[in-house]
Amino acid sequence: MAASGNDTVSVVERTRPIAIKGGIVAAHFLGRIAAFVLGEAAIVLVAPDGEPRRVATHDGAILDTIADGGRVISAGDDGKIVATGADGASSVLARDPQHRWIDHLALGPDGVVAWSAGKTAYVHVKGEAKEPRAFAAPSTVGGLAFFPKGFRLAIAHYNGATLWFPNASGATPEKLEWKGSHLGVTVSPDGRFLVTTMQEPMLHGWRLMDRQHMRMSGYATRVMSLSWSAGGDWLATSGAAQLVLWPFQGKDGPMGKTPRLLTPSGHRIDVVACHPRTGVVAAGYDNGLVLLARIEDGAEILAKKPGDAPVTALAWSGDGGLLAWGTESGEAGLVNLG
């Protein structure tokens, strides 16, 4: 609502629109080059003042992507995991021998890649050229996330999550149990909390030191997008008609606390992306609107006016000077805030 008012600050005029053929499912930055991930076949690289460059990566759908600033790793329904660099060079990192869908990816701090196909999670252990190490989950893997140091991998699945040490072949994986289907997972930047997204419109969290449960509910729909604020004080989430931020500053995390609710609107937020340096969150709505919200006081800046298609991708450059957005119908933009 606030976004349509004339008094709202806008950065829309700082946007460079980019025409991209095909629905966009994710965006990343490789330095100052934006990488728009298409739902199928390719990644489109765009420098702030350069022409879009399409890099073919998969023979089919792109099911998940992740980036470390130097390369975009993508997983496809062709059973391939592909790394694409800012120069457009791409290489196949791994291939599923049975051409199964690669559903999920995770990236460790040292560049180690984990992935899952069906019920099995894999990690390429550094220094081992041969087969990846595998972990058979009790059901299809819903999501993967490395712990900050990269030694442990969190694997979400039906009725909970498993913490696996791929490097320690003798160690027993730890189980975190909570009934229901867990479809995504994230670990707080300090490594103290683990949060899953569920089939139900809610999150579930564990404080790992004592395995205390945290139930985070109140969403309109399944939560599909999560983002940690700079410093890890807040977890920004999609799935409601306002930006829901859970506090993780204290030792108890969000236990017994209510979330901070910003940017109330009649529309659902589908994507969130926290600014890498300051307390600002970009929120993309199902009506095409993009707002920037300051966590401290809820001040809003309009970054994209509502349009025809839901916002499906948001990403900040590492320095926070550029914001990339993309929609389901293939509109994209680069907002220069520098």
Added chain:
Amino acid sequence: MSEQTSPEKIPVTVLTGYLGAGKTTLLNRILSEPHGRRYAVIVNEFGEIGIDNDLVVGADEEVFEMNNGCICCTVRGDLVRILDGLMRRKGKFDAIIVETTGLADPAPVAQTFFIDENVGRKTKLDAVVTVADAKWLNERLKDAPEAKNQIAFADVILINKTDLVSADELSDVEARIRGINPYAKVHKTQRAKVPLEAVLGRNAFDLDRILDLEPDFLGDDHDHHHHDHDHGQDHDQDHGHDHDHAHSHSHGGLKHYHDEEMQSIALRTDKPLDPDKFLPWVQDLVQKEGPNILRCKGILAFKDDDQRFVFQGVHMILDGDHQRPWQAGEKRDSRIIFIGRNLPGKMITEGFESCIAK
């Protein structure tokens, strides 16, 4: 409401049927007809092979309970994942066909479309099509609860392999199907040969298409809800044994079976209903009896309301809305049907009657 978005939603047809009934034959027939439509096909990983199609995805039929305390609220976790992946390639196909294993319960498949908002936004359940083996269905109805579920849940039923049975046997198997589910469209086929429009594009879960709740067969069975609801108690201990649970009787030359376990209840009144009574009542009913109610549908005339109200449900999930104005000369009566297992008929009938507006 739903009209705005539904044209873009990809229709999903679910093929069920016991092992060997002819699901794969039907699937290949659909794929090979010169219809010019492109299908994405989701098959069971361990199912039969030999499907000739560009886009075939293996599923593993993971049934997940929802974390809401309701054991009948389930989704197919693999479908949530696969449909999300497939919809990234939209434009590459016009419709999706899900072939389930012979042992699959259709309910979690159907509920996935109602429970998962992301799935429901991009795809819509078109119909549950069950292929039944004319020769073996009667046996399976006795020893396989899955087979009975698949018949009870179906919108369309193919009685396949009719060339392997006599005319008497065929009418017997049809009567048994009718005893469980009088509302499905039934087609008798050999080698699953059926016009494609009989199984595709049915819109069986579209509220706007709930036009008629008459049983789908000719004859005189206008009071099939008056079957005796007391049978169930005597036979509770007998399930799984070898003897026949169905009673047959005939009138008007048509054979009728009453299935002891799975029945339908149809209720009707020409007196307007009180929405403030009916809606809480039906909500409460599916909350309590949800595990036993497989499907329900209704067309309702509320007091002082010029709009027809329609609803449908799968187990505990209900979906309802005003459909259109009652037309001049149209009889404003209310009809509801329930298909389910050991339904408390007396309680449902009395509950329904108590919703009549005073």
